[in-house]
Amino acid sequence: xxxVFIIEDEHQIRELATRALADAGHVVWSESTAMAGLQGVIExxxxxxxxxxxxxxxxxxxxxxxxxxxxxxxxxxATARDDESEIIRLLDAGADEYVVKPxxxxxxxxxxxxxxxxxxxxxxxxTLEIGGVKIDLRGRVAxxxxxxxxxxxxxxxLLTFLVARxxxxxxxxxxxxxxxxxxxxxxxxxxxxxxxxxxxxxxxTAAEPRYLHTVRGVGVKIVDPx
Ligand code: CA
Numbered sequence: 025x026x027x028v029f030i031i032e033d034e035h036q037i038r039e040l041a042t043r044a045l046a047d048a049g050h051v052v053w054s055e056s057t058a059m060a061g062l063q064g065v066i067e068x069x070x071x072x073x074x075x076x077x078x079x080x081x082x083x084x085x086x087x088x089x090x091x092x093x094x095x096x097x098x099x100x101x102a103t104a105r106d107d108e109s110e111i112i113r114l115l116d117a118g119a120d121e122y123v124v125k126p127x128x129x130x131x132x133x134x135x136x137x138x139x140x141x142x143x144x145x146x147x148x149x150x151t152l153e154i155g156g157v158k159i160d161l162r163g164r165v166a167x168x169x170x171x172x173x174x175x176x177x178x179x180x181x182l183l184t185f186l187v188a189r190x191x192x193x194x195x196x197x198x199x200x201x202x203x204x205x206x207x208x209x210x211x212x213x214x215x216x217x218x219x220x221x222x223x224x225x226x227x228x229t230a231a232e233p234r235y236l237h238t239v240r241g242v243g244v245k246i247v248d249p250x
Contacts, residue, residue, distance in 0.1 A: 026140055029070035030054040031061030031087070032102065033080050037125070041074065044129020045136070058082035062090055070097060071143075072136050075119075077103045085114055092118040092177070096164055098139050102127065116205050152187045155235065155248040157226070159184055173225050178203065182218050186236070186246040195243040219244060 028045050032038040033056045045052045053068055055061040058079045065073055073091065077084030088099060101114050104125040111122050121139045123132055152159040156169040164180055166173045175183065181203045186194060196215050200208035219236060228234045234249035 025049050025051065026071040026136070027051040027053070027068065028072045028074060028136060029061070029065050029068060030074045031058065031064075031079065031084075032056065032074070032076040033078070034076070037076075037102075040129055041132055044133055047129075048133045050133075050136070056080075058084070058087040062087060065091060065095060065097060069095075072139060073097050073099045074123075074132065074136075075099055075101050077101055077105065077114075085117065088114060088117055088119055096177070098143050100132075100135055100139060102132075152184065154187050154190045154246060155250050157183070157187060157235065157246075159187055168226060175222075175225065178218055179222050179225070182215075183222060183246075186244065190246050190248070193239050193243045193245045198243070 028050045030038055030041050030045075030052065032041065032054065035056075038054050038056065042052045042054055053064060053070065055064045056079075058081050061073075061075075061079075075084050075088060075091075079087065084101065084103075088101070091097070091099065098120045099118065100121045100123060101111075101119045102123050102125055103111065103114075105111075114122070120142075121135050123135055150160065150162050152161065156167075158167045159180075160166070161184065166175055166180060166183055182199065185199065185203050197208035199215055200206050204214070219238075220230065223229060223233070223236055226235050228236065230238065235246050236244060237247060238244050
């Protein structure tokens with residue numbers, strides 16, 4: 025059994041989705057505005073959020089951005105805009121799945137089940153470690169020598185990706201594809217900036233690397249410095 029938070033302003037859709045999900049054994053909460061929804065998600069910490077994009081007080085994509093600043097809860101966007109580029113943009117912005125309206129209750133429930141399976145599979149390997157770096161994947165917390173490191177979302181994803189591939193040189197385009205889910209435009213400094221932040225948080229510099237080693241013209245790898 026899992027808990028689902030529906031943010032949807034159309035009464036009928038909200039009722040239909042709530043009933044279908046409750047019948048399938050989920051605990052369901054709902055709100056009809058973005059701001060009440062945001063507060064509800066923070067207070068209830070649901071397993072999944074279903075987010076309508078057309079809300080009366082705020083565009084759903086804006087709410088997604090706000091949600092992502094405070095929570096890693098899996099989000100399914102519900103959209104009547106069957107616009108591929110818009111859907112891709114939202115998946116890049118942190119949505120995990122989408123349904124196109126009008127959707128049926130069983131379709132929504134199937135998406136939720138699939139999403140929870142993926143989330144659980146990702147959480148089944150609970151920790152990753154290299155040297156003094158320990159990553160709790162479920163709690164999205166990283167430690168260095170027993171001290172918690174304060175990482176933003178992308179730094180955490182980047183560190184996790186590198187540690188999962190420890191000892192291997194990973195190219196910038198792979199990092200872009202896997203962590204940013206975007207094609208790499210050469211010359212872009214995003215990765216370098218994040219790497220340098222990560223270095224600082226791991227207590228090292230590019231000149232005196234311990235964990236993070238840049239291989240010029242190829243990519244970067246993380247190693248156990250001990
Ligand atoms: Ca709506």
